[in-house]
Amino acid sequence: MKLTNTLSRSLIAGSLLLGAQQVMAQDTIKVGVLHSLSGTMAISETTLKDTMLMLVEQQNAKGGLLGKQLEAVVVDPASDWPLFAEKARELIENEGVAATFGCWTSVSRKSVLPVFEELNGLLFYPVQYEGEESSKNVFYTGAAPNQQAIPAVDYLMNDLEVERWVLAGTDYVYPRTTNKILEAYLLAKGVAAEDIMINYTPFGHSDWQSIVSDIKTFGSAGKKTAVVSTINGDANVPFYKELGNQGISAEDIPVVAFSVGEEELSGIDTGPLVGHLAAWNYFMSVESEENDAFIADWKAFIGDDARVTNDPMEAHVIGFNMWVKAVEAAGTTDVDPVIDAMIGIEVPNMTGGTAKMLPNHHLTKPVLIGEIQDDGQFEVVWSTDAEVPGDAWSDFLPGSKDVVSDWTGELTGGTPCGNYNTVTGTCSGQNYE
Amino acid sequence: MPAFFFHAVAAFLLLAIITIAATPLAAAQDAGASDPFYEQAKTLVDASLKDRRGIVEQLAASDDPRLIPLLRHLLEGDLYYSKEDGELLVVDGDTDAVTSWLTDEAVEIGKSDRKKITTNNQLRGLLRDLIARLQLTNDDATVRYNAVRQLLGEEDDDTTETIRELIASEDDRETRELMQVVLDFERLSKEEQVEDDLFQRLSRRLEPEVKNKLTAYAESASPAMASNAADALEKIDARVRFYGHIETIFFGLSLGSVLVLAAIGLAITFGVMGVINMAHGELIMLGAYTTWVIQQWMPSNVGAALLLSIPAAFLVAGFVGVLIERLVIRYLYGRPLETLLATFGISLILQQAVRTIFSPLNRSVVSPSWMSGTLEINSVLALTNNRLVIIGFCLAVFALLSLVMQRTRLGLEVRAVSQNRPMARAMGIRSERVDMLTFGLGSGVAGIAGVALSQLTNVGPNLGQGYIIDSFMVVVFGGVGNLWGTLVSGFTLGIANKFLEPWSGSVLAKILILVFIILFIQKRPRGLFPQKGRAVEA
Numbered sequence: 001m002k003l004t005n006t007l008s009r010s011l012i013a014g015s016l017l018l019g020a021q022q023v024m025a026q027d028t029i030k031v032g033v034l035h036s037l038s039g040t041m042a043i044s045e046t047t048l049k050d051t052m053l054m055l056v057e058q059q060n061a062k063g064g065l066l067g068k069q070l071e072a073v074v075v076d077p078a079s080d081w082p083l084f085a086e087k088a089r090e091l092i093e094n095e096g097v098a099a100t101f102g103c104w105t106s107v108s109r110k111s112v113l114p115v116f117e118e119l120n121g122l123l124f125y126p127v128q129y130e131g132e133e134s135s136k137n138v139f140y141t142g143a144a145p146n147q148q149a150i151p152a153v154d155y156l157m158n159d160l161e162v163e164r165w166v167l168a169g170t171d172y173v174y175p176r177t178t179n180k181i182l183e184a185y186l187l188a189k190g191v192a193a194e195d196i197m198i199n200y201t202p203f204g205h206s207d208w209q210s211i212v213s214d215i216k217t218f219g220s221a222g223k224k225t226a227v228v229s230t231i232n233g234d235a236n237v238p239f240y241k242e243l244g245n246q247g248i249s250a251e252d253i254p255v256v257a258f259s260v261g262e263e264e265l266s267g268i269d270t271g272p273l274v275g276h277l278a279a280w281n282y283f284m285s286v287e288s289e290e291n292d293a294f295i296a297d298w299k300a301f302i303g304d305d306a307r308v309t310n311d312p313m314e315a316h317v318i319g320f321n322m323w324v325k326a327v328e329a330a331g332t333t334d335v336d337p338v339i340d341a342m343i344g345i346e347v348p349n350m351t352g353g354t355a356k357m358l359p360n361h362h363l364t365k366p367v368l369i370g371e372i373q374d375d376g377q378f379e380v381v382w383s384t385d386a387e388v389p390g391d392a393w394s395d396f397l398p399g400s401k402d403v404v405s406d407w408t409g410e411l412t413g414g415t416p417c418g419n420y421n422t423v424t425g426t427c428s429g430q431n432y433e
Numbered sequence: 434m435p436a437f438f439f440h441a442v443a444a445f446l447l448l449a450i451i452t453i454a455a456t457p458l459a460a461a462q463d464a465g466a467s468d469p470f471y472e473q474a475k476t477l478v479d480a481s482l483k484d485r486r487g488i489v490e491q492l493a494a495s496d497d498p499r500l501i502p503l504l505r506h507l508l509e510g511d512l513y514y515s516k517e518d519g520e521l522l523v524v525d526g527d528t529d530a531v532t533s534w535l536t537d538e539a540v541e542i543g544k545s546d547r548k549k550i551t552t553n554n555q556l557r558g559l560l561r562d563l564i565a566r567l568q569l570t571n572d573d574a575t576v577r578y579n580a581v582r583q584l585l586g587e588e589d590d591d592t593t594e595t596i597r598e599l600i601a602s603e604d605d606r607e608t609r610e611l612m613q614v615v616l617d618f619e620r621l622s623k624e625e626q627v628e629d630d631l632f633q634r635l636s637r638r639l640e641p642e643v644k645n646k647l648t649a650y651a652e653s654a655s656p657a658m659a660s661n662a663a664d665a666l667e668k669i670d671a672r673v674r675f676y677g678h679i680e681t682i683f684f685g686l687s688l689g690s691v692l693v694l695a696a697i698g699l700a701i702t703f704g705v706m707g708v709i710n711m712a713h714g715e716l717i718m719l720g721a722y723t724t725w726v727i728q729q730w731m732p733s734n735v736g737a738a739l740l741l742s743i744p745a746a747f748l749v750a751g752f753v754g755v756l757i758e759r760l761v762i763r764y765l766y767g768r769p770l771e772t773l774l775a776t777f778g779i780s781l782i783l784q785q786a787v788r789t790i791f792s793p794l795n796r797s798v799v800s801p802s803w804m805s806g807t808l809e810i811n812s813v814l815a816l817t818n819n820r821l822v823i824i825g826f827c828l829a830v831f832a833l834l835s836l837v838m839q840r841t842r843l844g845l846e847v848r849a850v851s852q853n854r855p856m857a858r859a860m861g862i863r864s865e866r867v868d869m870l871t872f873g874l875g876s877g878v879a880g881i882a883g884v885a886l887s888q889l890t891n892v893g894p895n896l897g898q899g900y901i902i903d904s905f906m907v908v909v910f911g912g913v914g915n916l917w918g919t920l921v922s923g924f925t926l927g928i929a930n931k932f933l934e935p936w937s938g939s940v941l942a943k944i945l946i947l948v949f950i951i952l953f954i955q956k957r958p959r960g961l962f963p964q965k966g967r968a969v970e971a
Contacts, residue, residue, distance in 0.1 A: 038784075038788065040895055043895075046793045199938070200940055202943060204895070204898075204899045205939060206889065209817075210681065210684050210939075211934075211939065220645075222641075234893065241800075245805060245817040245818070245820075246807065246815065247815065251554050251558040264795075267795030267893070373549075373551070374510060379553070381482065
């Protein structure tokens with residue numbers, strides 16, 4: 001008798017506690033921040049964590065969301081790809097986050113993808129990537145190859161009259177896929193195979209002497225030559241230093257980079273780099289009201305006047321604003337209604353235009369080409385007239401040119417599908433193999 | 434008569450009045466309206482990047498003496514304008530001093546009130562060509578040579594004509610020869626028959642433009658002429674290949690010097706003491722950060738800061754090394770596995786500490802001017818100055834370290850302890866103290882390597898990780914316990930890597946080198962220069 005009494009009492013107490021916890025959880029909406037704060041990628045990802053904290057703080061100052069305060073849950077996956085999946089599971093299962101903003105490298109995104117699909121989570125991925133993916137549970141707020149690489153090549157070809165191409169990249173999935181797309185694109189444009197040089201280097205490569213010397217030789221064949229660089233992360237600094245030291249100026253052989261932004265430049269002596277190019281969808285130097293306000297807020301938040309802003313930060317701002325709008329439209333933070341509400345949502349971007357979420361979970365973005373200036377900023381020398389819609393499946397790869405993604409089901413035979421082959425009329429799951 | 438006199442006086446007076454009135458008017462015009470060159474230069478301010486090219490071309494047609502300086506300022510990004518009145522300003526890149534372009538007087542103006550007149554690649558290319566064309570008659574022979582060099586391959590009829598007039602009076606031999614190339618080019622494009630002399634002359638040139646010109650010519654000319662051109666091309670190619678090999682050797686030496694620098698501290702701690710120090714890379718990183726900190730203290734004196742960083746980095750890294758030895762390693766002597774794990778932990782702690790103190794972002798260390806640029810031997814062989822300096826620095830560090838090990842009491846004690854610890858102790862050597870100092874010395878040298886690496890690569894928390902495996906590789910290959918072995922193996926691996934890289938790619942080259950070392954160690958487990966004698970433990 002006594003035992004059952006105690007048991008029932010503790011049961012009641014337990015359920016009360018649980019209830020209290022639920023009430024507590026109801027008070028805030030949790031937002032997961034899944035960026036490495038230690039390890040190799042901390043250099044890039046820490047800034048995005050700070051951006052998210054700032055956005056959450058600003059939203060709370062505006063009165064929160066659906067009458068509740070937002071709470072950022074920050075975890076550190078420590079640049080360790082399997083740990084990304086574990087931390088993602090922790091965020092969704094234990095913390096019950098309404099949405100997660102995170103990842104930088106493609107391999108970390110691939111690592112968390114099964115988790116988000118299994119637990120029906122919501123991920124905003126803010127970095128330019130190689131495409132060939134469209135998941136129901138992921139919104140890609142960075143650029144797809146047709147929003148960065150292809151327009152950059154067009155610019156070099158048409159405006160700078162480049163005829164010889166060096167595709168230099170770090171040896172992993174993003175450069176390999178991007179270069180495959182670019183090579184197919186260049187060949188289709190009538191560039192001879194011997195006018196394309198492809199070079200891969202290991203992660204963190206630091207001795208660029210022979211490669212830069214090869215590029216110099218390759219570029220001295222009398223035709224205008226340019227380097228399209230998908231070199232990632234830390235390897236860029238020694239690469240640019242070697243270019244400067246071997247006297248390759250941007251007028252002779254311009255380098256257009258897809259992974260070098262304001263933040264990376266803040267760690268380099270930019271003197272010898274003036275005139276080299278980068279293609280992004282946002283530059284800190286773009287003059288617009290939204291951008292001025294954003295830069296001012298960021299500097300105030302971080303407490304450092306010298307800090308810069310960059311493209312993935314803008315992607316997070318757009319992604320966050322879209323999510324807020326979608327939650328307000330759906331009236332709930334439940335994943336499925338929010339995913340449906342996301343499509344078609346428009347928010348202003350930082351370059352004076354509008355970003356729209358497309359049915360393939362990619363954004364419309366303007367493409368800007370900037371030249372590096374000696375103060376570490378970019379001067380925009382070219383931009384697309386209008387926003388370019390992101391294409392998940394490249395039209396230039398034989399395997400993916402017939403594939404489309406549409407999460408409303410309009411283009412994909414009624415059923416929403418991220419990988420629909422328009423020729424065979426089949427949907428082969430979310431991942432293209 | 435009086436009437437005439439009156440008229441004359443009146444005319445004189447009138448003239449005087451006009452002159453008086455006109456003088457200030459003319460002066461006013463000088464400062465503004467009647468200076469068409471300045472007016473035209475000012476239109477650069479509001480023009481788009483595309484229009485600026487047109488304006489620059491128009492400006493270049495003028496013979497105003499201020500033309501070359503103006504183009505130079507524009508090219509170097511020193512030309513600004515005042516947002517208030519659109520006046521042109523010149524900002525000194527180093528001192529940030531602002532002067533008015535028109536009057537050359539100092540101007541007080543805030544950073545936010547002025548804006549740079551920006552240029553892009555096409556405009557800068559145009560500026561370089563225009564400046565080169567104007568400098569063909571410069572007094573300095575080097576400037577003239579560079580001007581001809583810049584124009585080579587981009588010469589038009591006007592330039593060729595100018596060069597034809599100038600060549601007779603050119604007294605610098607090299608410039609004259611280069612000018613001759615320009616004239617030869619013209620003949621190749623315009624004449625059907627050219628004599629052998631011309632090909633002989635061109636076959637001695639190494640400029641890539643010559644090669645391109647001859648290649649294009651060989652494709653279009655009559656068979657007889659084409660074979661002449663092909664002969665010349667072959668001669669050029671042979672020489673280019675020769676210099677290519679020299680360049681590869683230089684690249685190998687330079688990679689080798691980096692490897693030696695990174696490994697030589699480890700050669701002492703691992704080679705001599707037998708401690709597997711996984712935090713070695715982080716000691717290198719500390720040296721690099723020391724360089725950055727010192728450069729922050731004296732930003733205007735980059736070169737001196739770098740020199741000062743050498744002893745400072747030695748002390749900082751050496752001090753941290755002594756701490757590691759005193760607090761951790763001395764309890765773990767003779768237990769290599771535990772040492773390995775403990776020092777690996779220390780390396781993570783040091784990395785995260787740097788991330789917390791300095792932020793995870795890379796720091797930019799500026800290179801002094803004497804370390805940038807190249808030593809140009811000829812058109813196809815140019816040695817970069819920073820690499821030359823680092824090769825020299827590496828040899829100096831090695832010589833100094835050998836001297837310490839061979840000629841000082843500390844070196845003697847270190848060698849004694851490493852060869853036979855109980856015997857050395859029996860002879861009265863305080864082996865604990867020697868251990869501490871040796872570890873400090875090895876760590877300090879790692880710090881010095883960090884100073885050199887700060888000139889080549891990122892100064893960031895991950896700096897050390899990239900070098901730890903290479904360092905162990907060099908030490909093991911060279912033979913544990915032997916400084917000479919480290920030197921030879923570092924340079925060998927560097928040169929081998931650079932000869933492999935062109936045909937295997939850098940990813941595969943790295944793998945091949947590792948495979949080679951594994952096989953080599955199977956055959957000769959003690960490396961290139963094994964320690965010999967009874968003292969060597971089995």
